[in-house]
Amino acid sequence: MTALMDFLTVFTQPQLLLLVGLGTLAGVYVGAIPGLSVTMAVSILISFTFSWDVYPAIALMIGIYMGGVYGGSRTAILLNIPGAPSAIATALDGYPMAKRGEAGTAIGVTTVMSFIGGFIGIGVLALAAPLVSDFALRFQPRDYMLLAILGILLVGSLSQGSLLKGIFAGALGIAIGAVGRDPLTFAERFTFDFQLLEGGISFIAVMIGMFGVSEALLQLHHVDKDAVRQKIKRIVPSLATVKKHLPLSLQTSSIGVVIGALPGTGGDIAALMAYDHAKRVTKNPEREFGDGAMEGLVAPETANNSAVGGAFIPMMTLGIPGDAVTAIMIGALFIHGLNPGPMLMIDQPDMFWFIVGCLVMANFFMLFFGLTGIRLFTKIVEMPRSVLIPLIMLLSIVGAYAVNNSITDVYWMLGFGIFGYFMRHYGYPLGPVILGVILSRLLDDNWRRAIITEREDLGRFFESIVTSPLSLILFLGVILIFVSQTPLWTWAKARVFGRKENAK
Amino acid sequence: MKRMLISAVGALALSATMAVAEYPEKEIQGIIQWGAGGSTDTVMRSVTPHAEKALGGTVVMQNMTGAVGAIALNHVAGSAADGYTLLMGAENPMLYKVMGLGDKDYNEFIPINILARGTPMLVANNDAPFNTYGEMIAHIKANPGTVRFGSTGPGGLPSVVNAMIGAVEGELDVISVPYDGDGPALTGLQGGAIDVMPAVLGAAIEGIRAGNMKALTVFDTAENKHLPGIEAVTAANAGYNTYLPWGPFFGVFTPKGTPDDVVAKLGAAYAEGAKNQEFIDLMEGRGFTLMGISGDEASAFLSKWQQGTAWLLHDAGLSKASPADFGIARPGE
Incomplete structure (x- = not known):
């Protein structure tokens, strides 16, 4: 009963309600601008809300978080520039839709689906948090490594066209991710004795350059052509559309919750894995993936x-x-005199239910702010290219600078932009590069942890994989997906199902 | 022309004295060496608002991470010594030189305030077959090469604690699994990826209270009031008295050459901020020992800390260069 009251706190106090709403609105826009990240916004808020009570401070932060994760999809769909790493996969099919004049539909579907996904995540948090966290703790370094390998196999689905070029792009991404002082031993890698390279290459700078600047440069080819007129008849997707995609969204939401709950992996990897999953299970998409598939x-x-x-x-x-x-947020709770930790749920259960309440509220606000103002947003793509291109460049530069307040990142961003332009020009996909950068550390660090733990003995390493059920499932998953992408699979399928094929 | 020049110089002189008199006349940048949400970040973000009140100015805090804090340190060392760019850092820059991570350390700075010091301790996975420091050492000696220790890279707290254990108990045959920070390592500890982790008390205390991991010993000369019944390591082996008390610390620094009155103002402001009851409660709740030292006292503390730690790591064979190369004297010499 008290749990219910704590849950309802945010609904009954207009001030808190307003803060969640304000936060969500701000989050949608902060998230939409590449380089202005939710992480940054929330860390600024820590100082800003220092003298507040803990409830209003948390309410505002949760609003920004929820809104920001969603907001990243906006620019991904409209401009092919993901506003945040977690929206990279959204650009793959969202932008082709906008190019056809269906930006309104794309944003509508995105909003409703984000809302559904958000609720599933909150539901699991409210009902099964201890269970999921026990499960997440069970992941050993070798399991994280296998997860990273699973992720790298996504290169197959992110490469439109040549797989070989995709593999090259993915390998390049992994190499970019390895630059700098290794966080485990502090050894310098690929730094060539430049102090500049010691801190590594900012992943956000690579992302903004590869997507933003290269897109702007590509658009220059068509600078005289008129922009695509956007049809905004139907923004809210029909019930039938939602129903049709409900089974898929349940599956991908489960992927999201688990990957989100694992310390060390977040929404970016979750979104890419979900995209891959969708590509695998969708038998007959109305449009091909990469060409604007819903x-x-x-x-x-x-x-x-x-x-x-x-x-x-x-x-x-x-x-x-x-x-x-x-x-x-853990830091914020600590500053506000709480002791975030395993005892928080026991000492202060009100905080748990309050956060759940805020998340629910923020999710509703997200739906509201997401479905309004679309007309205004789609105007952006209808702008003449001579205005739009400089605007993209400006956003890219501001975004790259804002990440670390570093002008070096701007140079990196521009360099990768030009490089990305040529990559596209010669048919190299950009998605795998970003995937490689995201997964580089996860793969590298955990492989080393795993093999060091087994005293650098490969035999013991494989023994530990085979004897742990979780590792074994992940390992079999890796093998299955790998084999399914080779000619061996088609051959085996033909052997096993040979008779059926003949009967046709 | 001459009169113009004189008046210009006069105006310049006037504005210069005014700038000092009115410090701070613009926003002050506080560069935090570590990421948002970490210990350094939390300490700085909780003391600075109180210091701002005493200072009558605004300190805009910004996290600048990378290269174990060296990027932030080099950035502040390279900015104007006018008190408008402050470095908010932890202990590790004092090891940059011997670890080959950089050629600058806090010797390029004036300490405004060294706020607090943490206490290291050993925590273990609940299923580990030992419950005290003595049992752990006996178990490691009986089962060489099986116990997994977490570490956070050369120069980190675990490497110093391991060097101490090595110096006192002799070399122990354990597997050292590297993590990028004590947070991820403690997560790994709870999941059974490692058995023992040397960590700062504040990072482990909540997990111990909840029974998710167990405390083996406190690396201090006396029991800690947050962990009654857990013996200090000096009780198990008096050999540790040579090295303890030792701990990571947090401080606010300004580049050398900052005008004295600015240093005095900042020093007074942070001293005032550190007296705030909320800040004190917060620090003590997390098991930090408040220090609040500045000036010569802080400089003496820093060089003593550097001597002890650098030579400890060097003797354990963990350093890249000898402390003697940088004029860091061996303690007691």
Whole structure:
């Protein structure tokens, strides 16, 4: 009963309600601008809300978090520039839709699906947090490594056209991610004795350059052509559309919650894995993936928003952050005199239910702000290219600078922009590069942890994989997906199902 | 022309004295060496608003991470010594030189305030077959090469604690699993990926209270009031008295050459901020020992800390260069 009252706190106090709303609105726009990240906004808020009570401070932060994760999809759809890493997969099918004049539909579907995904994440947080966090703790370094390999196999689905070029792009991404002082031993890698390279290459700068600047440069080819007129007849998707995609969204949301709850992986990886999953299970998409398939929007957007609820699971039950934003929130709770940790749920259960309440509220606000103002947003793409291109460049530069307040990042961003332009020009996909950068550390660090733990003995390493059920499932998953992408699979399928094929 | 020049110089002189008299006349940048949500970040963000009140100015705090804090340190060391760019850092820059991570350390700075010091301790996974420091050492000696220790890279707290254990108990045959921070390592500890982790008390205390991990010993000369019944490591082996008390610390620094009155103002402001009851409660709740030292006292503390730690790591064979190369004297010499 008290739990219910705590849950309802945010609904009954207009001031808190207003703060969640304000936060969500701000989050949608902060999230939409590449480089202005939710992490940054929340860490600024820590100082800003220092003298406030803990409830209003948390309410505002949760609003920004929820809105920001969703907001990243806006620019991804409209301009092919993901506003945040978790919206990379959204651009793959969202932008082709906008190019056809269906930006309104794309944003509508994205909003409703984010809402559904958000709720599934919150539901799992509220009902099964201790269970999920126990499960997440069970992941050993070798399991994280296998997860990263599973992720790298996504290169197959992110490469439109040549797989070989995709593999090259993915490998390049992994190499970019390895630059700098290794965080485990502090050894310098690929730094060539430049102090500049010691801190590594900012992943956000690579992302903004590869997507933003290269897009602007590509658009220069068509600078005289008129912009695509956007049809905005139907923004809210029909019930039939939602129903049709409900089974898929349930699956991808589950992926989102689990990946979100794992400390060390977040919404970006969740969204990419969900996209891959959708591509695998969707038998006959209305349009091909990469060409504006609705499923290609549903999957990443449900997954990255359900990952929000997921990220709160280890934070609330164990005091372990599920991602960068929850890490800052732990700091915020600490500053406000609470002791975030496994005892928080026992000492202060009100905080748990209050956060769940805020998340629910923020999710509703997200739906509201997401479905309004679309007309205004789509105007952006209808602008003449001579205005739009400089605008993209400006946004890219501001975004790249804002990440670390570093002009070096702007140069990196521009360099990768030009490089990305040539990559596209010669048919190299950009998605795998970003995937490689995201997964580089996860793969590298955990492989080393795993093999060091087994005293650098490969035999013992494989023994530990085979004897742990979780590792074994992940390992078999890796093998299955790998084999399914080789000619061996078609051959085996023909052997096993040979008779059926003949009977046709 | 001459009169113009004189008046210009006069105006300049006037504005210069005014700038000092009115410090701070613009926003002050506080560069935090570590990421948002970490210990350094939390300490700085909780003391600074109180210091701002005493100072009558605004300190805009910004996290600048990378290269174990060296990027932030080099940035502040390279900015104007006018008191408008402050470094908010932890202990590790004092090891940059011997670890080959950089050529600058806090010797390029004036300490405004060294706020607090943490206490290291050993925590273990609940299923580990030992419950005290003595049992752990016996178990490691009986089962060489099986116990997994977490670490956070050379120069980090675990590497110093391990060097101390090595110096006192002799070399122990354990597996050292690297993590990028004590947070991820403690997560790994709870999941059974490692058995023992040297961590700062504040990071582990909530997990211990909840029974998710167990405390083996406190690396201090006396029991800690947050962990009654957990013996200090000096009780198990008096050999540790040579090295303890030792701990990571947090401080606010300004580049050398900052005008004395600015240093005095900042020092007074942070001293005042550190007296705030909320800040004190927060620090003590997390098991930090408040220090609040500045000036010569802080400089003496820093060089003593550097001597002890650098030579400890060097003797354990963990350093890249000898402390002697940088004029860091061996303690007691």
